Amino acid sequence: MGDLVYEIDDRLYVNLTNRCVNDCTFCLRRHGPGVEGASLWLEGEPPASEYIERIPSPGRYREIVFCGYGEPLLRPGPLAEIAAHVKGRSDTPVRVDTNGQARLFLKRDVLPELVGLVDAFSISLNAQDGDTYERLCRPAFKARAYPAVVEFAREAVRLFPRVILTVVRLPGVDVEACRAIASEMGAEFRVREYIDKDSDTITQGSRETEESS
Ligand code: SF4
Structure with a gap:
């Protein structure tokens, strides 16, 4: 069983699922069982209670982050239950x-x-744009995926205090055009540097360069 939660620096990361509807060319899952010493490949999808018992003191963290190996919103029920536990016991941002x-x-x-x-x-x-997204992320939902991402982001900006749009710096990605999309909708913007595990020159997705929106 992989790690349900793991710490990196002063953040706690929550790993809900291996599943995802994308098959990104740069996904960490393509390169090994974990990140930063954590083993992330889950053999099942445990209930929220198993996560909650591993987070007895959420107030000691700077942030609680749902990310994991797969897409955390594929399990919205456990995600909401765990987040409610955090909110009930701390002011730690989720x-x-x-x-x-x-x-x-x-x-x-x-x-x-x-x-x-x-x-x-x-x-x-x-x-x-959608064509570049389909080439890089190979979404199961094909051409419907990118417009859904943009629409989701707009709705998130409307409802939540903080929204960050991210890109991985890869050939074909127009970082400045992506920055403009984020800026237009009022979101922050971050560029993740791609790290090629096969050539040991990067750690893709795990290192972020924060840039202004
Ligand atoms: S969306 Fe994230 S978890 Fe899903 S395949 Fe892409 S990089 Fe991996």
């Missing part, structure tokens, strides 16, 4: 890292259900 396609895979708008439980969303924009 962030969800997501591919932004929840409306497609859940077939409902989940964001209103998370108001008051989640403080920030980090949404993987990853591309300046």
